[in-house]
Amino acid sequence: MSQAFAPLKRNRLSDQVLTQIQERIASGELRSGDKLPPERELAESFGVSRGAVREALRSLERTGLVSLQAGAHGGAFIGQGDPxxxxxxxxxxxxxxxxxxxxxxxxxxxxxxxxxxxxxxxxxxxxxxxxxxxxxxxxxxxxxxxxxxxxxxxxxxxxxxxxxxxxxxxxxxxxxxxxxxxxxxxxxxxxxxxxxxxxxxxxxxxxxxxxxxxxxxxxxxxxxxxxxxxxxxxxxxxxx
Amino acid sequence: MSQAFAPLKRNRLSDQVLTQIQERIASGELRSGDKLPPERELAESFGVSRGAVREALRSLERTGLVSLQAGAHGGAFIGQGDPxxxxxxxxxxxxxxxxxxxxxxxxxxxxxxxxxxxxxxxxxxxxxxxxxxxxxxxxxxxxxxxxxxxxxxxxxxxxxxxxxxxxxxxxxxxxxxxxxxxxxxxxxxxxxxxxxxxxxxxxxxxxxxxxxxxxxxxxxxxxxxxxxxxxxxxxxxxxx
DNA sequence: GGATATTTATTGGTCCGACCAATGGAGTCA
DNA sequence: TGACTCCATTGGTCGGACCAATAAATATCC
Structure with a gap:
């Protein structure tokens, strides 16, 4: 029978950033308490603007996957989820x-x-x-x-x-x-x-x-x- | 007895935008299918930059509260949640x-x-x-x-x-x-x-x-x- | 010497203004 | 009528600037 193709939408760069970070968490490479590189670094290594990275981080934050913290030793820390x-x-x-x-x-x-x-x-x-x-x-x-x-x-x-x-x-x-x-x-x-x-x-x-x-x-x-x-x-x- | 004060963090503008939109959904003022004003308009009426608005919308999208759609008659539509x-x-x-x-x-x-x-x-x-x-x-x-x-x-x-x-x-x-x-x-x-x-x-x-x-x-x-x-x-x- | 104030480097938070990309409707032409 | 082209609208991205929080390093004062 003919498969019903998925609508596919994933074109946004910020979503790709989101997905990649999520995958690293799922795979266990990133664990609770770890710190992600600074936004500016992430932007550079992904080859996207800082805004795109920030949107991805905002999504992750919303799900309790990371928590953002400003300041000298701040950054995006992998969280513990939020019941x-x-x-x-x-x-x-x-x-x-x-x-x-x-x-x-x-x-x-x-x-x-x-x-x-x-x-x-x-x-x-x-x-x-x-x-x-x-x-x-x-x-x-x-x-x-x-x-x-x-x-x-x-x-x-x-x-x-x-x-x-x-x-x-x-x-x-x-x-x-x-x-x-x-x-x-x-x-x-x-x-x-x-x-x-x-x-x-x-x-x-x-x-x-x-x-x-x-x-x-x-x-x-x-x-x-x-x-x-x-x-x-x-x-x-x-x-x- | 002495109350344990909440740590309070809510200083981010994008969070305030998020909260205000969420409240309008909770109050029933915004309902499933409704369309939010364009980002540029929202930014102006909130008196914040478009980036702040986008971050808020990104959060809402992540929770299934809104779905974003580009194009002429696109915009941010109130969704139905995501089980x-x-x-x-x-x-x-x-x-x-x-x-x-x-x-x-x-x-x-x-x-x-x-x-x-x-x-x-x-x-x-x-x-x-x-x-x-x-x-x-x-x-x-x-x-x-x-x-x-x-x-x-x-x-x-x-x-x-x-x-x-x-x-x-x-x-x-x-x-x-x-x-x-x-x-x-x-x-x-x-x-x-x-x-x-x-x-x-x-x-x-x-x-x-x-x-x-x-x-x-x-x-x-x-x-x-x-x-x-x-x-x-x-x-x-x-x-x- | 030690406690305290100040500086400074790092990093997230915000802003602006520009341009690209998708999309649907209006207008155009055969 | 119908297919095509243009165009206005709106989200998506960019970069480059500046502000704000923060902790470590440094300077200052008793």
């Missing part, structure tokens, strides 16, 4: 209408169910203490005016729970979804945080008892009611 | 040593378990047909020389399974993890694909019968053996 970019991606996809709120909350619920099960098996005393401390903090903030703070503490609970799986990727995935959720929460505002806190204390009891099914049931119920409430709120707002 | 960026983020995090192979495969296994359960409940005949067709294709390719092709077909199986959840976010998450897995597979090479195909046929039978527990068992066993094999292979290679 926050995953959340940014989702945020953008949502803002641009490529994913729906429903899909996000549904996925989050499934993810959190899994996380709860794993956390039940793996959570250390330290993890449980951190979760408890978080709920305590939330309770302290009940009377606070700044509801952004309150929301952030509640969001953090989910991230702490993910951390109890002791799996870095899971922490990142959950963190990414919660980043988007934070936007909603800030926009939607005013939850019944007192009820949430009570639910979380019950949840933590189940978790401490290593009763996975009961913990999942508690979590599911809470999240689903929250989802319904968000959905109602967002309906009243202009869709973008 | 592939999530996979890129993980790839970078791995390459730069911020996440381990173990964490990735473990998370993938958990994710795939969830996906299997959901797919069992939601997969349509069309989904099942697509999965079957994929395995057929894999069988046809058994004798092929190009092992990259064979691997890609095998990878695609997991993406198709994720699609059977009918949740776009889940598809993206799985797709992201599989992107990284593809790199490994290409590097590690030569699997016993004939065995994999047999396992998948058994798996599909369980899935068609809507027997979630059995399907999960089949999937888990296969993935775990795969994981062990990868790990052994990568040990022989220089770690980066």
């Amino acid at each position: 926050g970019l995953i959340g940014d991606s989702f945020r953008n996809l949502y803002q641009l209408g490529s994913v729906s709120l429903d899909a996000l909350t549904e996925a989050r619920l499934w993810l959190e169910t899994t996380i709860t099960r794993i956390a039940c098996a793996r959570a250390t005393d330290k993890d449980l203490a951190a979760l408890t401390a978080n709920v305590d903090e939330a309770e302290r903030l009940l009377l606070s005016k700044r509801y952004e703070d309150k929301i952030d503490v509640h969001i953090e609970f989910h991230n702490l729970l993910a951390r109890a799986t002791h799996n870095a990727v899971m922490v990142m995935l959950m963190g990414a979804l919660m980043d988007v959720m934070r936007d909603f929460a800030h926009a939607a505002g005013g939850e019944r945080h007192d009820l949430t806190i009570k639910a979380r204390r019950r949840f933590l009891a189940k978790l401490s008892a290593r009763d996975a099914d009961a913990a999942v049931a508690e979590m599911t119920e809470h999240l689903e009611s929250l989802h319904v409430r968000y959905r109602d709120r967002m309906k009243e707002r202009p869709q973008r | 592939g960026l999530i996979g890129d983020s993980f790839r970078n995090l791995y390459q730069l040593g911020s996440v381990s192979l173990d964490a990735l495969t473990e998370a993938r296994l958990w994710l795939e378990t969830t996906i299997t359960r959901i797919a069992c409940a939601r997969a349509t005949d069309k989904d099942l047909a697509a999965l079957t067709a994929n395995v057929d294709e894999a069988e046809r390719l058994l004798l092929s020389k190009r092992y990259e092709d064979k691997i890609d077909v095998h990878i695609e199986f997991h993406n198709l399974l994720a699609r059977a959840t009918h949740n776009a976010v889940m598809v993206m998450l799985m797709g992201a993890l599989m992107d990284v897995m593809r790199d490994f597979a290409h590097a590690a090479g030569g699997e016993r694909h004939d065995l994999t195909i047999k396992a998948r046929r058994r798996f599909l039978a369980k899935l068609s019968a809507r027997d979630a527990d059995a399907a999960v068992a089949e999937m888990t066993e296969h993935l775990e053996s795969l994981h062990v094999r990868y790990r052994d292979r990568m040990k022989e290679r220089p770690q980066r």
Whole structure:
């Protein structure tokens, strides 16, 4: 059958510079902490203008691949990546209408169910203490005016729970979804945080008892009611 | 208590331009498909040089927020985001040593378990047909020389399974993890694909019968053996 | 001598003004 | 009518200048 040819676009010099540096990172030739030559040198060895090099570096910086630093011993240093970019991606996809709120909350619920099960098996005393401390903090903030703070503490609970799986990727995935959720929460505002806190204390009891099914049931119920409430709120707002 | 002040760095003009455009997208003022003013105009209204504007646009382009297009009716168009960026983020995090192979495969296994359960409940005949067709294709390719092709077909199986959840976010998450897995597979090479195909046929039978527990068992066993094999292979290679 | 201020070299950040390259529409000619 | 040519618009590149941050080297002062 006839192959569908790729549209091919790669004519920009700055993209070629970008690609070449990326390849050196992928191949392991450039590693975290290494320093790239100065822009002027790069420009010369690539045979392009400094502007082209800068655009490439700007792209790399945006992806967390390099971080730029001015000054005498500055330069373009290979970074360590940025887990926050995953959340940014989702945020953008949502803002641009490529994913729906429903899909996000549904996925989050499934993810959190899994996380709860794993956390039940793996959570250390330290993890449980951190979760408890978080709920305590939330309770302290009940009377606070700044509801952004309150929301952030509640969001953090989910991230702490993910951390109890002791799996870095899971922490990142959950963190990414919660980043988007934070936007909603800030926009939607005013939850019944007192009820949430009570639910979380019950949840933590189940978790401490290593009763996975009961913990999942508690979590599911809470999240689903929250989802319904968000959905109602967002309906009243202009869709973008 | 004393607040820990943020380090603050935002002095670059190009970053301020970037931020302002991003905010207009976030606020919904700029939507998918809209066109930004020409670079020269932007530069004038921001009161900065064209170079600064270009660097900002380059950043936006990298994130899939805008796509640049030369020519008479060209310009910077607001895009729709790029789901592939999530996979890129993980790839970078791995390459730069911020996440381990173990964490990735473990998370993938958990994710795939969830996906299997959901797919069992939601997969349509069309989904099942697509999965079957994929395995057929894999069988046809058994004798092929190009092992990259064979691997890609095998990878695609997991993406198709994720699609059977009918949740776009889940598809993206799985797709992201599989992107990284593809790199490994290409590097590690030569699997016993004939065995994999047999396992998948058994798996599909369980899935068609809507027997979630059995399907999960089949999937888990296969993935775990795969994981062990990868790990052994990568040990022989220089770690980066 | 040692602490402090100053200079200086390096490197990213910005600007300007020019020209090239792609592209689609208007105008032209057969 | 239809194919061709020109041209205005807009991104892509260039180079060469200057500013700003930074740390090391140097000079200065007690």
